[in-house]
Amino acid sequence: MFEVRDLRKQFAGIEVLHGVSFRIARGEILGYLGPNGSGKSTTIKIIAGLLDPNSGRITLDGADIADDPPAFRRRLGYVPEEPNLYTHLTAVEYLRLVGLMRDLPAVALDAHITALLQLLDLELASYGPLSSFSKGMRQRVLLAAALLHDPDLLIFDEPFSGLDVNASLMLRALLQALQRRGKMILFSSHQMDVVETLCRRVLILYRGRVAVEGSPQELRSARVSESLEEVFAAVTEQEDYAARAEAILDAGHR
Amino acid sequence: MTRRAFRALTRHFVGAIVEPPILSDVGIDAFRRTLISAASFFICLGGFLPRIFTKKYRLLSQMPSPEPYLSAWPGDTLFTLALPMYVIGFAAVIVSPMLFPDETDYRVLTPLPLKRVELFAAKLTALFIVSTAAILIVNAVLSVTLPAVIGGRWAPHPGLVRVPAHWLTACVASAWTVSAVMALQGACLLVVPERWRHRVSSAVQASVFLMLLVSVPFFVRLTGRTVNADTVWAAPQMFLPPIWFLGLERWLLDGSAAAGYARAAAAAGVAWAVTLSVIGLAFVSLFRSAESLAGTAGNQRVSNVRRRVGRWLRRRTIVPSPQAAIIGFALRGLTRSRLHQFIFTVVLGGGLAMLAGQIAWMVEGRTLAATRPEDAISAAIAAPLLVALSVVLGLRAAFLLPLDRSAGWLFRLVDDPRTRGPALNGVATVFNIAAVAPATAIALLLQPPLFGYVTVVAIAMIALASLSLVEIVLIGWRRIPYSCSYLPGKRHLTYTVAVLLALYVFFVGIGSVIVRGSLLHPARMLFVGGLLMASFAALRRARLRTLGTFPLEFEDEDPAAVILMPLN
Secondary structure (H helix, E strand, O other): OEEEEEEEEEEOOEEEEEEEEEEEOOOOEEEEEOOOOOOHHHHHHHHHOOOOOOEEEEEEOOEEOOOOHHHHHHOEEEEOOOOOOOOOOEHHHHHHHHHHHOOOOHHHHHHHHHHHHHHOOOOOOOOOEHHHOOHHHHHHHHHHHHHOOOOOEEEEEOOOOOOOHHHHHHHHHHHHHHHHOOOEEEEEOOOHHHHHHHOOEEEEEEOOEEEEEEOHHHHHHHHOOOOHHHHHHHHOOOOOHHHHHHHHHHHOOO | OOHHHHHHHHHHHHHHHHOOOOOOHHHHHHHHHHHHHHHHHHHHHHHHOHHHHHHHHHHHHHOOOOHHHHHHHHHHHHHHHHHHHHHHHHHHHHOHHHOOOOHHHHHHHOOOOOOHHHHHHHHHHHHHHHHHHHHHHHHHHHHHHHHHHOOOOOOOOOHHHHHHHHHHHHHHHHHHHHHHHHHHHHHHHHHOOHHHHHHHHHHHHHHHHHHHHHHHHHHHHHHHOOOOOOOOOOOOHHHOHHHHHHHHHHHHHHHHHHOHHHHHHHHHHHHHHHHHHHHHHHHHHHHHOHHHHHOOHHHHOOOHHHHHHHHHHHHOOOOOOHHHHHHHHHHHHHHHOHHHHHHHHHHHHHHHHHHHHHHHHHHOOOOHHHOOHHHHHHHHHHHHHHHHHHHHHHHHHHHHOOOOHHHHHHHHHHOOHHHHHHHHHHHHHHHHHHHHHHHHHHHHHHOHHHHHHHHHHHHHHHHHHHHHHHHHHOOOOOOOOOOOOOOOOOOOHHHHHHHHHHHHHHHHHHHHHHHHHHOOOHHHHHHHHHHHHHHHHHHHHHHHHOOOOOOOOOOOOOOOOOOOOOOO
């Protein structure tokens, strides 16, 4: 079980997370939703150890991750929102660097890298520099890097951005396969249809607070909405899109 | 495109030249401060440097004959012309990758409603603004005060003529230096095939910088010698650009009476014509084939041979561990990143320039064969130590600089006490090999004819000294190369210079005296060898004792920053 309790974070005195709490059970995908600036990426960066929280507790199987952050990170796989990689390396070099820094056995690592690159349709490009990769290709390299060490907890921050249709379908299937294998998955995305299909439970974050949490069905029936998209719009106070669109178009011409 | 838009685009290009994108916001602030300090330094230098010449020219004025004055004047004028040329040359080489529109410019700006010609015009305008500002700052005081004091009663021209002529020539010479650097990069664009362009351009940039640095001591020697109308157009100095502009100044002052100088002035004209033609051709070529800037997917095609070789090499990696991963990462950064290569070259070039200076001093007025044996022995011991020092400092400077700040999250994520030690040991391995290997090669080249079999002992001592130096440099080192943010100029320049000077004096000066002294007697050899071994062992043990204990460092620390105490 992965648990986040009362997580708070301030930037320059402005609170961006106001006591966020949630849980992810084994074999569960938690849809982590929210409009831009709601604090999703901040939460994810805190969990990945890239930011320090001001307060709150994060536990994995009952153990506070602050007690032994490296032990937690050994069990964590992370696909960040932006495909930031060392672009002077090739895909193979990058994955090998990640694998060796995670102290994975070299012989198995090579076989694993080759297999992953093949399965992710990157085999032909694997010796080209990452600087020549498209966003989708870089995203697939990050995916391979996150899966290399068979982590228990996976965080996907907008993993579909830049992926083509085939790669998106493959990623969906992959997420379901990971779920079947008992992995805990925190899945942040703006693609509501995908979230609705994949996630047993959904959490919508708004202005740094958990606005609603529950299964997609529960949320829909509670809000009497037909889709998760409508629930999202209602929760985040974005209802009259047509009027807003008109206002946007008029804004520059007054 | 409106004037306002053009100004905005030009401002953007100026910013790209003076604000390196690899730096964080705090880093850019620090870089701006460094630029302002450098500008102030050159303005102050213009007030300070002439004091050196004042006394000399006062004495020369008091001489009964004009001959001593007339023989000293051209050499010193050459020096005062070459100094701004060197300064501007170094600066131009540093920014040379930004001198022509690049892939980012093309990708970002082409979709905007502006014509290609406007993009190129804005780039040229930005270059003009930055280079003019740099030329004016460097020459503002320096090229006025220096010729003003190189006067006196034997001066053939009044100050009111001499000073403007010199200032004008110095500015023209500095501008030519910028154009020469641009022409070299332009030639790369014209001649080198697209897939090799980046690497060749990086190599040219690093080589030119290295050449400039190494040429400094030789040039200083040359300006000390007598330069006159008969010798100015003779080899080898006729190939040196400052000589051409000395000719130009004399031609401006004396017209057709300038004799040998007129030829040098003509060479300056030809040099301008050549560089401008190359730059023009490069811009036209780039303008016509601007699509090539967008990059190609061809980079992704890799031959089967390369793929097989890659696999073969990976299977045979001797130490497949975090240590090997960091060694590979560090070396790839150094061989593939233009900036890091350049930084390494700059520091290494500084060391090689000092070495060149020593050699120039040693053989001055003699042939190499007639060099005094004691000088040759000193140089043969000091040279490898100097190379080791400059390689270690060059590597340190390159490793400190981030390669891609946004990609650094990777090392934060995989930071683990189990792998931290081996990873930091990987950094130490790179330093050790880089310090010992070139020093040994230089020693093997220079020492056998002088020391015979004792060379083995000398090399062992130099290797031990180099390894100890690495241990000193790595005290408190907690960084994966290229992964930590960087604050340029965070310490006062005087402090940095003092540390470098102390390192040079201690490691090269005192070190070479100790090694040389120890080679004279077996007992001393054993004593010094044992001492070096013990110091290396102690330093290494001290480093290994805390290796990997503390978390890796990802944010550079500003020693002057206010420490916020978490009291709430």
